[in-house]
Amino acid sequence: MRLSQIFATIAVVITGCILLYGVSDFPGFGDPHSPANAGVPGSESVSQYFITESYGDTKVPNLVTSVLADYRGYDTMFETVVIFAAGMAIFAILGAVGGGGQPREQSEEPFFVNGDHSRIIVGTTCRLLVPVIQLFALYVIGHGHYSPGGGFQGGVILAASFIIIALSSNLNAALRRLSEANYLRIACIGILIYAGFGVLCQVLEGNFLDYGLLQPVLLTDGPEMARSHSMLGVEIGVAFTVTAIMFAIYANLSSRGTLRDGL
Amino acid sequence: MTDQIPAILVLAPLFGALIIGLAGQKDHRVCFPVTIVSLLVSLFAAFGAVVEVVRSGEIDYFMGGWEEPIGIGIHLHIDSLNAPLLVAIGIVSVLVAIFSIRRIGDKNTEKTPHFYSLYLMLCVGLFGITIAGDAFNLFVLIEVSSLTSYGLIAMGSSRRGTLAAFNYVLMGTVGASFYLLGVGYLYLMTGTLNMQEIHTIFLANPDIASSKAVAISFILILIGIWIKMAFFPLYGWLPNAYSYCPSSSACILAPLMTKISVYVMIRVMLGVFGIEWVFASPGYSNLVVWLAVIAILAGSMLALAQREIKKMLCYLIVAEVGYMVGGAWLADEKLWGLTGSLYHILGDAAMTLCLFLAAGIFAKRFNAIEIEDLEGLFKKAPWTAAGFVVGALAMIGVPPTCGFFSKFYLIRGGIEANHWEFVVALLVSSLVNAVLFFRIFEIAFFGNKPPEGHGHHEEEVAELKEEHHPEIPTWTGTSSLLVASAIVILLGIFNGEIVELIRIGLEDLPQFASRL
Numbered sequence A: 001m002r003l004s005q006i007f008a009t010i011a012v013v014i015t016g017c018i019l020l021y022g023v024s025d026f027p028g029f030g031d032p033h034s035p036a037n038a039g040v041p042g043s044e045s046v047s048q049y050f051i052t053e054s055y056g057d058t059k060v061p062n063l064v065t066s067v068l069a070d071y072r073g074y075d076t077m078f079e080t081v082v083i084f085a086a087g088m089a090i091f092a093i094l095g096a097v098g099g100g101g102q103p104r105e106q107s108e109e110p111f112f113v114n115g116d117h118s119r120i121i122v123g124t125t126c127r128l129l130v131p132v133i134q135l136f137a138l139y140v141i142g143h144g145h146y147s148p149g150g151g152f153q154g155g156v157i158l159a160a161s162f163i164i165i166a167l168s169s170n171l172n173a174a175l176r177r178l179s180e181a182n183y184l185r186i187a188c189i190g191i192l193i194y195a196g197f198g199v200l201c202q203v204l205e206g207n208f209l210d211y212g213l214l215q216p217v218l219l220t221d222g223p224e225m226a227r228s229h230s231m232l233g234v235e236i237g238v239a240f241t242v243t244a245i246m247f248a249i250y251a252n253l254s255s256r257g258t259l260r261d262g263l
Numbered sequence B: 001m002t003d004q005i006p007a008i009l010v011l012a013p014l015f016g017a018l019i020i021g022l023a024g025q026k027d028h029r030v031c032f033p034v035t036i037v038s039l040l041v042s043l044f045a046a047f048g049a050v051v052e053v054v055r056s057g058e059i060d061y062f063m064g065g066w067e068e069p070i071g072i073g074i075h076l077h078i079d080s081l082n083a084p085l086l087v088a089i090g091i092v093s094v095l096v097a098i099f100s101i102r103r104i105g106d107k108n109t110e111k112t113p114h115f116y117s118l119y120l121m122l123c124v125g126l127f128g129i130t131i132a133g134d135a136f137n138l139f140v141l142i143e144v145s146s147l148t149s150y151g152l153i154a155m156g157s158s159r160r161g162t163l164a165a166f167n168y169v170l171m172g173t174v175g176a177s178f179y180l181l182g183v184g185y186l187y188l189m190t191g192t193l194n195m196q197e198i199h200t201i202f203l204a205n206p207d208i209a210s211s212k213a214v215a216i217s218f219i220l221i222l223i224g225i226w227i228k229m230a231f232f233p234l235y236g237w238l239p240n241a242y243s244y245c246p247s248s249s250a251c252i253l254a255p256l257m258t259k260i261s262v263y264v265m266i267r268v269m270l271g272v273f274g275i276e277w278v279f280a281s282p283g284y285s286n287l288v289v290w291l292a293v294i295a296i297l298a299g300s301m302l303a304l305a306q307r308e309i310k311k312m313l314c315y316l317i318v319a320e321v322g323y324m325v326g327g328a329w330l331a332d333e334k335l336w337g338l339t340g341s342l343y344h345i346l347g348d349a350a351m352t353l354c355l356f357l358a359a360g361i362f363a364k365r366f367n368a369i370e371i372e373d374l375e376g377l378f379k380k381a382p383w384t385a386a387g388f389v390v391g392a393l394a395m396i397g398v399p400p401t402c403g404f405f406s407k408f409y410l411i412r413g414g415i416e417a418n419h420w421e422f423v424v425a426l427l428v429s430s431l432v433n434a435v436l437f438f439r440i441f442e443i444a445f446f447g448n449k450p451p452e453g454h455g456h457h458e459e460e461v462a463e464l465k466e467e468h469h470p471e472i473p474t475w476t477g478t479s480s481l482l483v484a485s486a487i488v489i490l491l492g493i494f495n496g497e498i499v500e501l502i503r504i505g506l507e508d509l510p511q512f513a514s515r516l
Helices: A003-023 A046-058 A063-071 A073-094 A117-142 A151-168 A171-177 A180-203 A211-218 A223-254 B002-023 B028-056 B083-099 B109-131 B135-154 B159-190 B195-204 B212-229 B238-243 B247-273 B282-304 B309-328 B336-366 B382-396 B402-416 B420-446 B457-466 B475-493 B495-508
Strands: B059-062 B075-078
Touching: A003 B212, A046 A063, A046 A223, A063 A073, A063 A223, A073 A180, A073 A223, A073 B002, A073 B109, A073 B135, A117 A151, A117 A223, A151 A171, A151 A223, A171 A223, A180 A211, A180 A223, A180 B002, A211 A223, B002 B028, B002 B059, B002 B075, B002 B109, B028 B059, B028 B075, B028 B083, B028 B109, B075 B109, B075 B195, B083 B109, B083 B247, B083 B336, B083 B475, B083 B495, B109 B135, B109 B247, B135 B159, B135 B247, B159 B195, B159 B212, B159 B238, B195 B247, B212 B247, B212 B309, B238 B247, B238 B309, B247 B309, B247 B336, B282 B309, B282 B420, B309 B336, B309 B402, B309 B420, B336 B382, B336 B402, B336 B475, B336 B495, B382 B402, B382 B420, B382 B475, B402 B420, B402 B475, B402 B495, B475 B495
Parallel strands: none
Antiparallel strands: B059 B075
16 A cells, blocks of 8 residues: 555544544434424524425425525525536636637538448437427426426436437537537526526615515516516526536537537 | 625626626627626625624625524625625735736637636635625535636646646545535534524533534534645645646635635634634644644745745745634634734735735746746836835735734734744744745845756746746736735734724624623
């Protein structure tokens, strides 16, 4: 063993021991009276509030979505910014050239290559799969209030459909559908939608992301439904950014930033 | 409008970054004005925050209007401890933006929009960290600022910069994970993420506060933040990352990233766990002060051994982080150490900015990477040299500059806490800084180059030099350097007022009613 490996092992063992030492003091697994579930004396638990009140506050049955997109919407906006920043950092490092709009001069390769039978099978299967995947992605985005799902998951699934096009044919075929200039634009527009909802609330003299105030704008009955609809809006914003950045990261990494050929 | 200040602080640069992402790709001329305007809006909001804090004590802002019961929404909090820091972030980011005009883009302009967009998002992260009142929100914004800084460091054309950025990614991720793990432990034990609420729970329930899991969570958070701030044994990523990245990136990261991490540590100590809890057993605070002493001495000695200007400055940052951590942990009765450390965050941001701006100008205009390359500098560029001298004097701790006063408060804290080893370390480090900088002054003024050869080292330096472009001597860099050096002196002259503001913030914390 090299010296560095010995040091690393010692560090890992010490960290593990410290973690185990802390675990010995934890409340029992699944304990309904643990602080996270029932609160501590003198302070109501936050999760208790979410379980009992969130439907009344927001009219969203999936309380994970209501916590994510409303109570802690500010965090979620920055999670989206993290994804956008990761994309930007990758473009900056790999040196992708901006402003093209059209895919580079590479010849338009047909979806099927004559004579290559394996590619015909792959191409046909993927062509059948893509619309189903996209429809499912839209369902996951739009149904995030009611069932597990939402902008992040749906956005990744939507991006996967473009990546499948790129894998089964070539990168150019996918870039023809979602070009470089467009994915950057879509990524920015996604966060703009999210932050726009927040700023609109500020314009209506509330705090940032106080969706209840959007009632006169969204024409809903009651501020609760305004919250529900705004959550759908910001989820769509998240989906825009996640789709664009996921595909962009794939396109840049698979072609070393040139956006040519790919895998 | 004043009640929206916390939101404006983070939103102005965010919208700037998005506008650059949308419009900057087509026309690069959009980038710079948008950057400056959005940062000026934030700076203006930061001044507004200081005025408001002086007038009414503190600003609380509840995202989404979720105020009651406390902890369900996200809470932003500005008081007199972090309001001056907001102004510091605003000023540094504006000055570096002015310095960076056309610099990043001189060789490959297609990266300009990426640079400014990452730059603005970094500012979003820094402002957000400073005003966060929620432990998890703090983590999210640490991620925003870390990811953008990885990008800013790696986007230069130097291969060593990319490697350094990769090291930084690994270390930074470990740090962030430790912090998150600590926050997870805290949530498990208290059932809330709001910092004030956690503190209230600890005060009301001593059995929770004294549990092992809470102690471990504090250690995890502390280690996570120490990695981010490059505290002594965990500083390995910093020197290469900050010296091989583009000058503009180094100028924004070096003054702000480590200092904001120190602030986060102080905020966690004061606002989450409470100072009485943290200093309950003197053994631990003694240990940290000793670590800080080693950090100061090691940083100074390593700086003395460097030949490259930026590398030397990086090791000085390691020593300065030792000052601030040590000061915060002195645990003297009247908290002068903590006061000095909070004041030094501001002062060190200003003087590090000064020195890195000067080093950036040297590298760009005179191809001066090594200290020996500075020969005859005072004749060639008197204004740049003057700015460098002011920054250097502040590092040494010469009276009218802020460096003297922060050392004064730190030493006072050290004496009152009977930590003489810390006092000695501060004085030794000042002495080493004096030796370091007067050696540079001698070379720059009289130009006596040591005759020894470089050998193998020369090739590495030559590789670095190729990437620099002397063709753009601009007034922008020099003017922002001069403003920075003026701030170093102003901070020193007005140290009384700033310290008074910090003391008001410390006195407002309930646990000090007995101490002060």
